[in-house]
Amino acid sequence: MKIIHIVGARPNFMKAAPLIDSLKDRPGVEQVLVHTGQHYDDNMSKVFFEDLGLPKPDIDLEVGSGSHAQQTAEIMKRIEPILLENAPDMVIVYGDVNSTMATALVCSKLHISLAHVEAGLRSFDRKMPEEINRLLTDQVADLLFVPSAEGVENLLREGVASEKIHLVGNIMIDTLIKLLPGARERRERVLSQVLQSADKRGYGLVTLHRPSNVDDPDMLLLVLNALKNMSSEIPLIFPIHPRTRKKLLESRFSTENSKLHIVDPISYLDFLALQSGSKLVVTDSGGIQEETTYLGVPCLTLRENTERPITVTQGTNLIVGRDLEKLHDEVKKILGGDAKSGQVPHLWDGKTADRIAKILIAR
């Protein structure tokens, strides 16, 4: 069985790594790893390959950045000849990024079997580019690997045949469980690199990159000023995404005289080291809502909705929308000892990749 894995952007790498690893010693399986090049900076891509022990990509499409149409079209154009030449039995795509959807469309036109890992998630917000990517990918996929039960309901409601759907758990948590001990060991070192001096109150962690939060300069300035204010309660470490950095450079914002520490994007292990020791996380990322739920770290999500509702119903995630006063109030509550507690969802147990591999082999 020849399998092609397609990765392109930062959140794909930790989802592909455990499956590639689980399949590598199974007899009769040949794997090809294709990187679309959607993310290309070393600190958005190369360091993740190193941390995760991912093999070097066999093929790099080097598509780079562009508008949604440009990036999607470029991936489609460059992946089609690769798929025709390699004639895989199965293509596997991950998550909800443009690389995932572009590949899914090409596979469907070429009648190549497609598996989608992290299927069924829905924010029900079609203004999010990722929601369109999820909907389209799931419509054309032949095998849909779903992280939690509400994803199965979403797919059935959209008319996906039940025999294509497999509830397998959260593959990103496989990676987290495997690498957490090593990450913890490096926490002190990472902390000393990003904070000038230790603070006995601990620290919080921030990530922001959604277009809805960072592309509008007024909104970005409001959020940054709110974070700056909050940093008087607890120092905040903010590894900044290149999209956000670009917008920040265009703004008049300065972190001067505050405990908001803006640093370059950091590697998977360094981020996990900080995340697992932080008092709270403020984010608009999807994956971080899940990781904090697993780690039991309070998470405040700066979005109106989430495609991962289980992190709210069972986990430590609280959706604060764009209400920055509420955000500050919730930070104070957490620091006062009144944080939302949670539990680890069913099948987020580190064995998701093996469950997927068994299903693929049985096919």
Ligand code: UD1
């Ligand atoms: C993409 C995904 C998003 C995911 C995020 C994680 C889509 C639609 N979006 O958003 O779901 O949460 O990745 O990071 O696929 N840039 C660099 N260097 C890089 C990559 C990007 O400087 O290595 C800059 C470029 O200016 C680029 C911008 O970041 O235009 C946005 O990159 P892009 O891949 O288009 O989207 P993300 O915001 O990263």
